[in-house]
Amino acid sequence: MHPSRREFLQLSGFGLGGLLLGKAPNLEKTGKGMLYDASKCVGCRACQMACKIWNTLPSESTDAEGIYESPRHLSGDTWTMIKLAEQGDVWSFANYQCMHCAQASCVSVCPTGAAAHTGEFVLIDQHWCIGCGYCVQACPFNVPHRSESSGTARKCTFCFDRASVGDQPACADACPTGALTWGERDELLVKGKERVEVLRASGFGDAHLYGERELGGLGRLSVLTLPLEAYGLPQSPRYATGNVALQWLSGIVTAAIVAVVPFWLLQRRQAAARRREETAGGRER
C-alpha cells in the first residue's frame, strides 16, 4: 500500500522540481502485464464471462441494440468486455478493461487513498472507497464505475488474487485464441512489436502497438489493426491532475484581479469623491 523508497524519492523530487509545471510522477512500468492482440481475437467473449465468474459479478440486463457489444459499456459490474471497432467496412474486436497505467489518474484524484498502485496493479480498496465518483470522472479510458450494489467504484483488478500466487488473470486463462497473454511486461513489449511487424508485412498497414509510453506506460499493451480512433482510445491520454497547480493558480489570480478591479479601484474613487464633497461643503459653511 505504501510507496517504495525509490518511488517516494522520485515523487518528492518531482514535487519540488515540477511545482508549477505540475508534471506527473515518472514511474517506470515494470513487472507483469497483459498483451492483447486484436488480430487474434474472434470476439467470443470468453474473457467477459470468465471475468464475471471469477469475480462473482452479477449479469446486467441489456437491450437489443442491433450491435455486437453487450453490454455497451464497462460498469461497476462489468470489468472486461468486447468492443466492436469499425472503420468503414473494416471491423475489429477489442477487448476492453483497465489499462493499469503507471500515471493513473484514479490514484491521483482519489481523496481517501483507496485507489492505489500495488506493484504492477492499480487497485481500488473496497473497504476504503467512499464512492465519491472522482475516479469515474478522472479516468482517461472511462474504466472505473460506481457499482449500485456496493456503492463503491470498481474495475478490473488484473485478478490480483490469482496473479499474486503465480496464476494468470481469468480472462487470459479463458482466451481460446491466445489474443490475451499474461507475462513479464518487458517480454510482452518485444512480442507485441514483433507482431506489429508481421501484421504490417502481411497487409495490415495500420497495425500498431498501444500502451508502451502512454501515461508512463500502460500495464496493458494492445496490438491494434485499425487506427486508434476506431477503438475510441485517446491518442494522448491526459493525466487528470497534470496541470492542477495551474488550475489552482487560475482561481487565485482571478480572486486577486477581482480584489483590485471592482473593490480597490472603485472604493478608492468613491472615497476620493466623498472627500471632495466634504471639503466643498466645508468651504460653503
Next chain:
Amino acid sequence: MIWEWPLAVYLWIAGIAGGAYFAGFMLSRLRKGRYDLLPKVAMFMGVPMVLLGSLLLVLDLGQQLRAWHLFFRVQPPRLLLLFSSPMSVGGWILLAYAIVGIAMIALWWVGSFEPEELRLSVLSGLGMLIRPLAPLVRVLSWVALVLAVLLISYTGVLLSATNQALWAGILLLPALFVASAISTGMALLVLIVATGFGRVLDILFGGEGEPIPGEVLRSMSRTSIVLGILELVVLVGFVVWLAAFSTPAAAAAVSVLLTGPMSFLFWAGVVLIGLLVPLALELTHATTGREYVLGAALVLPALVLLGGLFLRLVVLLGGQVQG
C-alpha cells in the same frame, strides 16, 4: 451520470459562502468603519451554508457512512497541497473554514459586550472563557480570507482535475467559478443588508440596528455591476476558447451548452437571468441615479443568485453529457 444536481447545489452555496466573505472583507478593509457588518453577515450566513454543502456532498457518496475516510490515511508524498487530490484538499478547506468561521462568530459576539454585561448573557461561562482571545479575530479574519479564496477556487479545480472535456479543456473553469462566487456572494450581502435581517444581525453583533444608509447600498450595487461584467468576460472567454481554440472533444462538449440539451438553461438561465438582466437593470439604475427602491434591491441580487445556481447546474450536468 455520476455527479447529480446536489453537487451543483453544493458548488453553488460553497461559492456564495466564500464569495460573500471575500466581498465583505474587501469592503470593510477598503472603507474602514462603513462596512464592518459585512464580514460578520458573510460568516453568519456562510458557516451554515458550508455545513449544509458538506452534508450534500456526503449524501452524494456511494458509501455515506465512510465519509470520515476523507481525513485519514494521508500518504506522505500527497501532503503537498497542490498535488493531492483536489477533493481531499477541499475536504480540509471546508473543515478549516467552518472551524475558523465559528471561532470568528463567537469572538465577534463576546467582543460586542462590556465585561459586566457578558456575565448576564446566555452562555456567559463560555463567553468569559474566550473573551481574552477576542483580539485574535483580526488574525482570523485574514486566515478566513485565504481560506475563502481557496474554497471558491476549489469548486472549479475539483471539476477541472478530471478527463471531462468541458471541465478539463482549459484553465478558465476555476476563474469562472471564482468570478461567479464573488458575484453571488456580493448579491447575498446586498440581499441581507437591504432587508431587515441585516439590522437584526447588526444588533446581534452589538450594533444599534440602524437602517443601512442608501449610499452604502448604492456603492455595493456599483461594485456588483463591475463584478457582473467581469464574470461575463470570463464566461465568454471560457466558451469561445473551448469552442474555437481547443480540442474537437472540447468543442463538442461546449456545444452541449450552446446548442445541445443544456442550451435553454444556459442561454435563458445563466446568460439572461443571471447576467444580462441584472446588469441592464443595475446600469439603468446607476445612470438615472434614482433612489434605491426595495423591490429592485431584492430582485436584482435574487436574479444573480439564481444565475449562479444555473451556471453550476449547466457546467456540472453538461460536462457529463457525451457531446
